[in-house]
Amino acid sequence: MTTTSLAAAASTGEAVQFWILGTVAVIGALCTILMRRAVHSALSLAGTMIVLAVFYLANGAYFLGIVQIVVYTGAIMMLFLFVVMLVGVTAADSLKETLKGQRWLAAACGLGFGILLIAGIGNASLRHFNGLGEANAGGNVQGLAALIFTKYVFAFEVTGALLITAAVGAMVLTHRERTEREKTQREQSEARIREGKQIPPLPAPGVYARHNAVDVPGLLPDGTPSELTVNPTLRERGQIRDVSGAALDELKALEQRSEERLGRSEEAKR
Amino acid sequence: MNPVNYLYLAALLFTIGAAGVLIRRNAIVVFMCIELMLNACNLAFVVFSRMHGNLDGQIIAFFTMVVAAAEVVVGLAIIVSIFRTRHTASVDDASLMKL
Known part of the structure; x- marks a missing residue:
């Protein structure tokens, strides 16, 4: 184990690491709350968590650093x-505000809270750092284990009960009980006929002999695209490719090209 | 550099997380902000452990991680069941105590 990272005062190397990775952590946290899409938020948060793991390692918490990567970045994220x-x-979040001025008030509250917190830390007398050299002397994991299984053994047992309760709770919440009998194929087809909305299977996407991709709606006899032929997910995302005008566009392009070529050949004759 | 700077960073991250909880309305993102706040607290605990020269702070951070894992499991299950009935993950639409 390195002695520098356990020392009371941080070395220059640690200072450089802190300023670079600290910036990354703050940017990641800001991206978490500012990104519109939840996936981007999750990835930014994962980055912040990895940076925090490095900080744990730098502060002599070797076990927690690894657990942070395995549990937080690996499992939770x-x-x-x-x-x-x-x-x-x-x-994706809608940008419409339901309460007027809520965003600005929330940002102002956050700013005030941050100023309060940082001023509190600034006023506290935190000049003296003992360092973990002595506590980690017999190994960080061994030291933690000795504490968990002696002083904090009751809390550890309660944690086990909490984990079991959480697992059972998640199962109860997401498991759906079937209250009625499953419909047979005959009953389903009878219900469909009785409804009379869509008796045959839905039409397939694609235009015969031209496009057979799933995002291309089939064309009706009058040349307009039929929404029914495309998957509802693609319809909702707006990822439908409309090719009803393609034939006309191609014809126009062909006419233009032939005109250019003919015009050029006439010019050459002259 | 004084290690107190880690505490300032933890305070900053906690503030950003708290502001996120107030600003965002997507339940999943709100949940992520709560995780960010828990992480900031963990960093503060680890730095306090270094300050006092004993491992008690790290033990508390360890227990926080366990509680956070349990909380995420139950919370995401609740979000999924709300999404199933209401077809939205926005916290504005879940205005009733029943599904």
Whole structure:
């Protein structure tokens, strides 16, 4: 173990590391709250957490540094990303304010709170740092284990109960009980006929012999695209490629090209 | 550099997280801001541990991490079940105590 990182006062190397990575951490935190899409927020937060792991290591908390990467960046943030993907398309925040002036008030509150907190730290007498050299002498993990299993053993046991409760709670919340019998295929088809809305299967996307991609809606006899043929997810994202005007555009381009060529050949004759 | 700077950084990160909770309305992002605040507290605990020269602060940070993991599991399950019934993750739309 290095002695410099355990020393009471930080070395120049640690200062350089602090200023560079601290900037990254603050930028990541700001991106977390300012990005519109939840996926970008999650990735920025993951970056901030990795930087914090490096800070833990620099402060002599070797076990916590590794746990931070494994548990936070590895498990929790991936769980977040998983849920963002599950919630999916509508995850982007709307920018419409429901309460008037709420954003500015919230930002002002945050600023005031930050000033209060930082002024409090500035006023406290925190000049003396003992350093962890003595506490970490027998190894950081060994020191933590000795404390957890003696002084904090009750808290540790309660933590086990908490984890089991959380696991059961998550299962209860996400598990859906089926209250009625599943419909058979016959009943489903009978219901469809009775409704009379869409009796045959939905039409397939794509235009015969031209485009067969799933984002191209099929054309109706009058040449207009049919929304029914495209997947509702693509419809909601606005990722439909309309090719109803393509044939006319191509014809126009062909006419223009032929005109250019003919015009040039006539010029050459002269 | 004085290690107190770590405490200033922790205070800054906590403030950013608190402002995020107030500003954002997507439940998932609000949750991420809460995680950011917990992380800032953990950093402060680790630095206090270094200041006092014992490992108690690191133990508290460790327990905070466990509680945060349990909280994320239950919270995300709640968000998913709200999303299933209301088809939105915005905290404005979940204005009733029932699903």
